Amino acid sequence: MKAAPLAYLVLLGVRSAAQLSTPVPEASITVSLSPSETVVGSSSVKGGGVESFRGIPYAQPPVGQLRLKPPRKITSPLGIINGTKVAPTCPQFTGIPPVFNDTFTQLITGALATVFGAPLPASEDCLTLNVFRPPGTKEGAKLPVMFWIHGGAFEIGSGTQYDGSYLVTTSVALEKPVIYVSINYRLAGFGFMGGKEILADGSANLGLQDQRMALEWVSDNIAAFGGDPTRVILWGQSAGSMSILDQMGLYSGNNTYNGKPLFHGGIMHSGSVVPADPVDCPKAQAVYDTVVAEANCTQSNDTLACLRSVDYDTFVRATNSGGPSLASYNSLSSYLPRPDGKVLIDSPEVLVQSGKYAAVPLIIGDQEDEGTIFSFPQTNVSNTPSLVEYLSLWYDGATKAELQVLVETYEESLSAGSPFRTGSAGEVYPGFKRLSAIIGDILFTLARRAMLYDALKAHPSVPIWSYESSYDHGTPVLGTFHGSEIPAFFGAPQSFASQASFYYYTNFAYSLDPNESGSDNKYLYWPKWTEAKQLLHLLRDNTSLLTDNFRWKNYEWIAANQRLLHY
Helix, strand or coil, X not given: CCCCCHHHHHHHCCCCHHHCCCCCEEEEEEEEEECCEEEEEEEECCCCCCEEEEEEECCCCCCHHHCCCCCCCCCCCCEEEECCCCCCECCCCCCCCCCCCCHHHHHHHHHCCCCCCCCCCECCCCCEEEEEEXXXXXXXXXXXXXXXXXXXXXXXXXXXXXXXXXXXXXXXXXXXXXEEEEECCCCHHHHCCCCHHHHHHCCCCHHHHHHHHHHHHHHHHHHHHCEEEEEEEEEEECXXXXXXXXXXXXXXXXXXXXXXXXXXXXXXXXXXXXXXXXXXXXXXXHHHHHHHHHXXXXXXXXXXXXXXXXXXXXXXXXXXXXXXXCCCCCCCCCCCCCCCCCCCCCCHHHHHHHCCCCCCCEEEEEECECCHHHHCCCCCCCCHHHHHHHHHHHCCCCCHHHHHHHHHCCCCCHHHCCCCCCCCCCCCCCCHHXXXXXXXXXXXXXXXXXXXXXXXXXXXXXXXXXXXXXXXXXXXXXXXXXXXXXXXXXXXXXXXXXXXXXXXXXXXXXXXCCCCCCCCCCCCCCCCHHHHCEEEEECCCCEEEEECCCCHHHHHHHHHCHHHCCC
């Protein structure tokens, strides 16, 4: 298979295993989950002695007749679980945008090769999680838990690719040690298939259901690793951040298990609401029908049963034919969470507006130039008519006249486009900066602001802090792009931005407040967005406060017309 363009992997937040901090086993350690179930892990030199337990199953393998079915709990003890090996990722969507031929773009993507690369080997038997903890942690330590949900447009990525050693060692240095958990969940056609057949079978939003079952595993088992199930913080980026909002909204906001909340706060990077049409909408049905045809199941009396019976390679090939990928011209994504009336009862923005979600304290923010990396392939979107045409393929619930009003709220001036605050620099093709601004705002930056105002109305007493990252300002063409924060959290040399973020995040894990009371340190006091409408502005060497009122005219249109922006 041809390798994906590196810029595409950047936008999806995917990291190569080769670039991660791979622990070097020193000694085996064990954790007993029950008298008949033990996990064998390892400590590492490279990870600062961090103890890791990898590839722990949290659900039955979703294979055979369990393919395209909700996850099921493991009912029999697993005996000795080898947690010293890297587990495979869930099957990936391999549809990719065209390889860029432009020399300048090739230079940019080549420069990113040291950070982003190809995904790990995949397996349908992939519902596993990883636990990282400080050296010497014992049962009963009751450390807060940072529960990582990876990004990847709900189509690619893996929890395995995000080594938690850096977070854990930094938390120990800050004297606020935490336990880190990362998960695999089903993706693309395996986890987010749509269609009336899926709806009737009760098998929608399987990836979200996987995430929920992993949280239940944490509730049942994390105390044995020294974690505190009453202090679980969801943490995610891109689709992982969107998943956090989905988890808050699942089952009309019921996040309890055995009578207790499964999570208690959230840290969300670059993702909030994904307004979506129902599971059985025409777009989702078209994807399902394509998959059925490619799997040679069209003549079957029960096409869903047929999909469950085809061999793995056939099903992978069929799901990858189900539609275009995230960065292609005519679609945001073929597979994404959609309302099914039971698990996700409505579109996320409606759940927030109606207050039907588990309102927990949040940290949420974006990169300044979220849209740049998405705009590279769209070289033919260069003026207002072509922009309207392009957006109409994404948002078929809006008329072209309505979308033209949106586009016209964005100036054609280069100085108004993204990467922001760069004058005329970065216009790699006519219209690039304007398109980058629009995409970044609709998908991330101004979608976040709209969600926060809706949350403030629904649950005014729940605290929320918000930020904007600008520490890569000046990077040619890209600016501070979508996914550019990932290296700072997973193995890159410490920068001021990563140090500040870990300071705020570990405080939040302990007290649900990013600020440390009574401390005299170099980090700025971060006011609640719910009080001051100010963002923590993360710069290269310092922080400041930024009022969250930029691009207000654009925001007003987006906030008032979310019903038109369904995928």
